[in-house]
Amino acid sequence: MNSKKNILLISPFFYPEPISTGKFNTNFVLELAENGHKVTVLCFHPFYPDWKTNKSKKSLKGIKIIRGGAFIYYTKKTIFRRLILELSFAFFVLRKIHKHQKGKDLIISVFPPSFAFYSLLPFLNKSIRKVGMVHDLQEVYSESKKGIINKLLRFFIHKIEKKCYSNCDKLLFLSNEMKNEAKKLYHLSDSKIEVQYPFITLEENNTNDLNAILDKEKINVVYSGALGEKQNPKQLYQFFSEASKQINNSVFHFFSEGESFKKLQKLNKNKNIFFHPLVDKKNLKELYNKSSVQVIPQKENTSKGSLPSKLPNLLVCGTKILVITDSNCEIEELFKKNNLNLIATNWNISYLIQKLKLLLNKKIDEQHQKSVALNLFTIDKIIHKIFR
Numbered sequence: 001m002n003s004k005k006n007i008l009l010i011s012p013f014f015y016p017e018p019i020s021t022g023k024f025n026t027n028f029v030l031e032l033a034e035n036g037h038k039v040t041v042l043c044f045h046p047f048y049p050d051w052k053t054n055k056s057k058k059s060l061k062g063i064k065i066i067r068g069g070a071f072i073y074y075t076k077k078t079i080f081r082r083l084i085l086e087l088s089f090a091f092f093v094l095r096k097i098h099k100h101q102k103g104k105d106l107i108i109s110v111f112p113p114s115f116a117f118y119s120l121l122p123f124l125n126k127s128i129r130k131v132g133m134v135h136d137l138q139e140v141y142s143e144s145k146k147g148i149i150n151k152l153l154r155f156f157i158h159k160i161e162k163k164c165y166s167n168c169d170k171l172l173f174l175s176n177e178m179k180n181e182a183k184k185l186y187h188l189s190d191s192k193i194e195v196q197y198p199f200i201t202l203e204e205n206n207t208n209d210l211n212a213i214l215d216k217e218k219i220n221v222v223y224s225g226a227l228g229e230k231q232n233p234k235q236l237y238q239f240f241s242e243a244s245k246q247i248n249n250s251v252f253h254f255f256s257e258g259e260s261f262k263k264l265q266k267l268n269k270n271k272n273i274f275f276h277p278l279v280d281k282k283n284l285k286e287l288y289n290k291s292s293v294q295v296i297p298q299k300e301n302t303s304k305g306s307l308p309s310k311l312p313n314l315l316v317c318g319t320k321i322l323v324i325t326d327s328n329c330e331i332e333e334l335f336k337k338n339n340l341n342l343i344a345t346n347w348n349i350s351y352l353i354q355k356l357k358l359l360l361n362k363k364i365d366e367q368h369q370k371s372v373a374l375n376l377f378t379i380d381k382i383i384h385k386i387f388r
Contacts, residue, residue, distance in 0.1 A: 019278060086115040094119055134173045137178055138161065139161060165182060197376050206285065213276060214287070224294065232297050294322070300346075315369050322342050
């Protein structure tokens with residue numbers, strides 16, 4: 001039996017998306033191609049995190065990229081733009097699946113979004129193996145939202161995610177918390193479930209382009225990446241604002257894009273809080289190395305929904321990390337087990353400032369942190385479990 005597979009990956013997020021799932025999917029597909037597999041990707045033109053379509057003809061050697069969504073307009077209202085994405089991507093893949101599933105050995109669908117795969121199920125060749133890779137559990141993020149519309153949406157999210165996950169031959173979750181929650185919500189069989197943490201995606205470039213932004217004479221506390229509801233942006237800004245008053249010689253930075261970013265930037269009157277566009281991927285290592293602390297925030301009661309994909313990159317850089325998350329969650333257990341720093345388990349501002357001061361004054365073992373990252377967050381383990 002030929003070990004080299006003909007693979008179709010389905011996700012709207014792909015190269016040259018600069019962050020999050022787009023970067024993950026790109027590195028994953030490149031590694032598949034490097035291992036000799038033939039890969040076709042059904043995706044959208046880049047639009048994240050600004051939710052504005054940027055038409056792209058960029059290509060990757062050895063990868064067949066089929067793009068859609070060139071003329072889609074996303075509204076500013078979160079609930080409606082997610083709906084637009086779900087419906088438009090489903091319509092796109094429905095038009096393409098007949099042609100592009102031919103000759104495929106494996107279909108990998110990256111969740112979310114989920115409605116596209118849900119819509120495809122009646123049209124998929126039963127002989128093709130189907131693997132789902134779960135980055136977020138949308139039902140977890142919908143639980144805290146009130147009102148009739150959100151209740152109705154939660155009903156449909158449950159129905160769609162359950163149908164999608166149940167019809168995959170294998171499911172790969174990026175955290176144990178996600179796996180356990182999905183198993184409970186959707187009554188999934190243990191035989192089809194795998195868990196593997198996200199992998200390191202950092203480039204090895206050593207640039208020196210950010211000196212004008214990150215003054216080495218200052219304490220630079222940084223949030224970088226997508227800034228949406230699950231990062232709790234308003235509370236994060238309030239934490240930064242109050243901490244800037246209490247920690248001498250400190251400055252606070254947001255490196256991001258999108259609506260939440262723009263709203264905070266417009267409201268900001270604090271001369272010690274700065275807003276910057278996302279850095280180029282070649283500068284990410286420099287950004288992490290020159291950050292006094294990088295903050296990873298998670299909104300209350302959402303740790304079961306996802307594991308932050310940038311955590312491996314920050315760990316392997318030896319960066320000081322302040323994770324704000326739920327008590328007794330998987331990241332907290334992981335940090336305790338591996339003697340890493342530092343977890344904050346509620347959003348009380350005084351408590352967070354205390355934790356930040358503690359971290360700033362603490363010496364960390366950078367080499368140990370890197371070793372943990374290289375052991376836990378590897379792409380080869382994901383690929384092995386996909387094919388196992």
